[in-house]
Amino acid sequence: MSRDDFTKSTIDILAKRVGYLCSNPNCKKPTIGAHEQKDKSTSIGIAAHITAASPGGPRYDDTLTIEQRKNIDNGIWLCSNCATLIDKDKEKYKIDLIKDWKIKAEIDSKLRLIGELKNQDTNNPYLEVDLIYKSGMRLNNGYSFKNPSTIENGIRIFDVNHFPIIHWRLIWKFNLTIHNNSLSPAYNVQIEELGDIKFSQMDNLPKINNIPQFEKIDLRANYETQLESDYREADRIYKTKIPEDFEKLQLKLSYQDNNRETHFTIVEFKNDDIQNYKQ
Numbered sequence: 001m002s003r004d005d006f007t008k009s010t011i012d013i014l015a016k017r018v019g020y021l022c023s024n025p026n027c028k029k030p031t032i033g034a035h036e037q038k039d040k041s042t043s044i045g046i047a048a049h050i051t052a053a054s055p056g057g058p059r060y061d062d063t064l065t066i067e068q069r070k071n072i073d074n075g076i077w078l079c080s081n082c083a084t085l086i087d088k089d090k091e092k093y094k095i096d097l098i099k100d101w102k103i104k105a106e107i108d109s110k111l112r113l114i115g116e117l118k119n120q121d122t123n124n125p126y127l128e129v130d131l132i133y134k135s136g137m138r139l140n141n142g143y144s145f146k147n148p149s150t151i152e153n154g155i156r157i158f159d160v161n162h163f164p165i166i167h168w169r170l171i172w173k174f175n176l177t178i179h180n181n182s183l184s185p186a187y188n189v190q191i192e193e194l195g196d197i198k199f200s201q202m203d204n205l206p207k208i209n210n211i212p213q214f215e216k217i218d219l220r221a222n223y224e225t226q227l228e229s230d231y232r233e234a235d236r237i238y239k240t241k242i243p244e245d246f247e248k249l250q251l252k253l254s255y256q257d258n259n260r261e262t263h264f265t266i267v268e269f270k271n272d273d274i275q276n277y278k279q
């Protein structure tokens with residue numbers, strides 16, 4: 001059986017294009033280093049085939065020509081562990097996922113080269129919150145005593161004009177989305193409300209949770225407040241997509257990286273906008 005192996009030069013270029021780091025975003029291990037002997041280096045890197053080099057191999061694609069199978073497009077640089085891993089679990093490590101790793105690893109290496117990406121950044125997860133307004137409403141809870149009124153036969157009759165003052169319940173419904181905007185998974189995510197204002201209701205995060213790279217978790221969150229005013233002011237307030245009160249809302253996300261170190265993101269709502277700060 002023939003194997004459509006990569007040429008020496010293809011292997012060399014694959015390794016260099018990712019700076020000799022494993023392309024699995026959850027690994028990123030260096031694949032080259034110093035050998036015991038001073039005139040040698042140690043390599044644990046492999047130019048793995050995205051679709052197998054021979055029939056019956058993992059992800060083998062019989063529609064490819066020999067040339068395509070040997071082409072650099074069909075290769076990815078991995079450490080020896082990850083190369084074994086992707087061949088063991090073919091369901092989990094599909095062609096598209098592996099191609100995705102390769103694209104991201106090459107982008108990272110370009111950024112690293114121009115100093116836009118520190119090694120540190122690639123290893124730490126970073127979560128950001130987005131608040132998506134779903135709907136708002138005002139519910140009438142009755143006339144305010146601030147309206148002119150008279151008592152007739154023991155019953156209070158409000159002198160209702162065009163703009164009566166009403167006790168309103170103002171309700172906002174949101175999707176609070178926690179995005180993992182990094183190449184590293186975030187484990188044991190927790191959300192804490194620190195400000196003077198809190199959501200009236202929010203879904204709980206699962207007790208055991210994690211957010212893989214570039215994935216997200218959606219939580220439903222509601223906010224409710226009372227207002228005594230005419231409907232014009234109630235409309236102005238409840239139609240604001242981020243309630244003015246949220247200036248006093250502060251969220252703190254905590255989450256752990258692969259090494260069980262904890263990271264934080266602080267979330268604030270200012271001038272109708274959401275601001276995330278890494279701490």
Ligand SMILES: [Zn+2]
Pocket residue numbers: 022023024027028029078079080081082083
């Ligand atoms: Zn690896």
